[in-house]
Amino acid sequence: MKHIMMKTTATAALCLAAGGALAQEVTLTIESWRAEDQAIWDDTLIPAFEESHPDINLEFTPTAPTEYNAALNARLEGGTAGDLITCRSFDGSLPLFQRGQLADISDLEGLSNFPDFAKAAWSTDDGESTFCVPMASVIHGFIYNADAFDELGLEEPQTVEEFFAVLDAIKADGTYIPLAMGSADQWEAATMAYTNIGPNYWKGEEGRQALIEGEAKFTDEEFVAPYEQMARWSDYMGSAYQAQSYSDSQNLFTLGRAAIYPAGSWEITGFSDQAFFEMGAFPPPVPAEGDTCYISDHTDIGIGMNADTDHPEAARTFLEWVASAEFAALYTNALPGFFSLSNAEFEVENPLAQEFISFREECESTVRVASQILSRGEPNTWNTMWVNSANVLNDTMTPQEAAADLQQGLESWYEPQQD
Structure with missing residues (x-):
């Protein structure tokens, strides 16, 4: 509070200099x-x-x-x-x-x-x-129906392998849609999927800065790997997820029909008001046990x-x-x-x-990978990421094709990526 005290002292001095006038x-x-x-x-x-x-x-x-x-x-x-x-x-x-x-x-x-x-x-x-x-900032991760997890005897997954084991258990039970995620609006696929789980693969700021400096490419394995994980999500997203909007996904989760919601923390207020069940949250599972955890703390x-x-x-x-x-x-x-x-x-x-804020204690923070510098030209990298991420979820583009298209667009106008 030092700066406030200094301001107060300075203000008082000015008032005295003005003869006490307000x-x-x-x-x-x-x-x-x-x-x-x-x-x-x-x-x-x-x-x-x-x-x-x-x-x-x-x-x-x-x-x-x-x-x-x-x-x-x-x-x-x-x-x-x-x-x-x-x-x-x-x-x-x-x-x-x-x-x-x-x-x-x-x-x-x-x-x-x-x-x-x-x-x-x-x-x-x-x-x-x-x-x-x-x-x-807003923090990304996964919100889950804690009552459903208790009912099915599930625990928060720490690794990608554990994450898919949880999804398999929810799917086998049949009571809940494992993932409340759709691809109709596209932006969620980039925001709550690719740039949510991606930092664990490209090591947060290290990978983002490497792209900016031209030392890494979207076709590198660490940028393809998140798409490879996402390609597996479609088995758990429920029927007709391709036509499912953002609000549809919100409703599926808050009505108790889905067990896990790939999330941004901005959902907390609405979900707390609407959901009738206990909720929990976990950060993006790491690729392997012992790996450093990274979060999109955007x-x-x-x-x-x-x-x-x-x-x-x-x-x-x-x-x-x-x-x-x-x-x-x-x-x-x-x-x-x-x-x-x-x-x-x-x-x-x-x-x-x-x-959500406790994720900062165990994970390194980064921001959305295309938010700075990399989306200043045309084609806009962030907008392309929307489309390609949804296409991967829809199985109309392979992870390699999605990454190659991102890289081709970036190279077409961004000089550090043209070497």
Whole structure:
């Protein structure tokens, strides 16, 4: 809390210098794509900040997720955007900084509370400038019906071999669909399958950085192997999974018809409200006993300052608060499944969220493999990964074909992969 004390002392000094006059009250508006968080901001976060900063008012003014990028760009260009900008990670926000629309906040004291991998999501490629404070990540793994596991005498699998033994046991019993997973919407195949289990094969950041540097290719075994595992999933995904949407999969699981859900931690709040059974979670099983575990601990959301705000000092005061231990605890517990990236220690209240965040104690963290640099050209690597991952699940593309297509697309525009 040292930085807050320093701010308070500085504020007091300014007031004395001005003859004790109160600072002018200002209102800061916050741009965001997470309209579903309105109540969290209105009922928890804003009151907590305003209590300790009575001269700064906050207004949370979100836009629908599908409209956010276009609407934000238009407001920034027209000079009507909010003072504070909620930031998508990596290339989702870097262009805003490059156009001078997000301020450089590299000297913000609170940034020292975050590990380098967290700040990298909102920094320039060379790491010289940071333009958003990390707010939260989402962690990937598997959510399971703990009642079903107890009923069938199953335990959380640690290795891939144990994972398929569990799936076989669930399938043989016949009461539950083993995996609540469909391929109709495609993005889940890349997000909750390939980049969920993949880091265990390509060793997290080691493999991701090797792709960026041109020292590894998608056709290397460590990038093909996750697809080889996924090709086996179709035997456990239930009938007509090719037509099964994301919401269908959610419903299958929360209605108790499926035993395991390949998951992102953002499901925690909805599942906790809807499921009538006890749930547990386990990280992606490792290829072999004794292997290091890696998780997709994906830097998802940050917040920065509009370079044209009329209230830069107030905006920086708010960003310092976002970087504090107080905010880390409030945000993580108000929105279970979105985990602060801060080094601060605090108690996580939701039991399922506790399980997900505990993965960090046993596994190394990484981010989605194509999220930084590798999807800047055409064909877009991340979008291709959606299609190819779904095709592998649908058995319309072999693991080798999916990997070769990713590599061919990347090589067509990314110079480090052309050597």
